[in-house]
Amino acid sequence: MPFGKRILFYLLLHKAIFLMAKSNDVTLKEALKQMLNSSRMKSGLYKTKIEHLWKEKMGTTIAQSTSDIRIYKNKLYLTINSAPIKNELNYSKAKIIKMINQHLQEDFLEDVIIR
Numbered sequence: 001m002p003f004g005k006r007i008l009f010y011l012l013l014h015k016a017i018f019l020m021a022k023s024n025d026v027t028l029k030e031a032l033k034q035m036l037n038s039s040r041m042k043s044g045l046y047k048t049k050i051e052h053l054w055k056e057k058m059g060t061t062i063a064q065s066t067s068d069i070r071i072y073k074n075k076l077y078l079t080i081n082s083a084p085i086k087n088e089l090n091y092s093k094a095k096i097i098k099m100i101n102q103h104l105q106e107d108f109l110e111d112v113i114i115r
Contacts, residue, residue: 078114086114
């Protein structure tokens with residue numbers, strides 16, 4: 001685990017334990033979920049999940065042609081280097097949104113913008 005992600009994990013864990021101490025009837029999972037929903041860390045966490053999912057589900061050809069993945073205001077911005085793959089992904093936007101939202105177990109993504 002990279003150093004920055006390790007620090008972020010420990011900060012999240014510390015804040016979750018603090019939230020649990022304030023209210024004894026909250027589980028660790030619920031406290032972490034409340035903290036993520038109340039902060040801007042959610043999109044960063046989802047970005048990491050989407051990057052791993054992208055490589056896993058889309059295959060090596062598409063993953064290698066993808067030079068950048070960004071999330072801004074619930075929109076997924078993909079930078080694709082290959083014109084044919086870019087064209088194919090433009091036809092599959094709804095399928096991509098559905099697949100990612102199912103994996104995240106939340107309707108987080110609203111649109112996919114392919115550049």
